[in-house]
Amino acid sequence: MKRMKWIPVLVAAAATLMLAGTACGDDDNGGALAVKATLKEWSIALNKATVPAGQVTIRADNQGTSEHELILLKTDIAPDKLHVDAGKVDEKQFESPGEIEAIKGGTVASRTFKLDPGHYLLICNIAAHYEQGMRTELTVQ
């Protein structure tokens, strides 16, 4: 009957995981403001157009089937006006607070960025994705 001893342990472990899951809401990120980004083929949509400067957690929800990424570029250029060479934007010519890389289809990835006031573009720079519409803007006040 040795197996039986494990059952209460497993039940307790499952209950703990479920409780942890419930406690982890969108706003539970250590006090940083949260922005939800929805990525798919071929768009990036944010649930906020403007955020206050400081720590901002971006929760990138890839609802598409392809892998995507979310790169932040600090620039006053309009979202659809970046120069593209061979399907990609030259990220290195921009100031960037960072990015969330390699978000597989159907998964969610979060990262907290320190954002100074200004205008930012959020793009997916996997070849041709920007041109097909994976871009949006965020104003930090």
Ligand SMILES: [Cu+2]
């Ligand atoms: Cu993409």
